[in-house]
Amino acid sequence: MNDGSPVLPWLVIRQDDNDNCYRVGRYATEEEARQLADTLEAKGHKQLYWVERAGRPTPL
Incomplete structure (x- = not known):
């Protein structure tokens, strides 16, 4: 099923100091x-950043 929308399967996730x-x-x-x-x-952001593929979360 393709509605013509671009496929963007790679996510950048940020985890803050409160584990959100x-x-x-x-x-x-x-x-x-x-x-x-x-x-x-x-740039010195203190949060944790990581990359994951949509639908395949990386275990913490």
């Missing part, structure tokens, strides 16, 4: 998602 997790964005490729996560971490 939020989706930062969705991306077409793993590389795009990793670049954003790396950029956010490099």
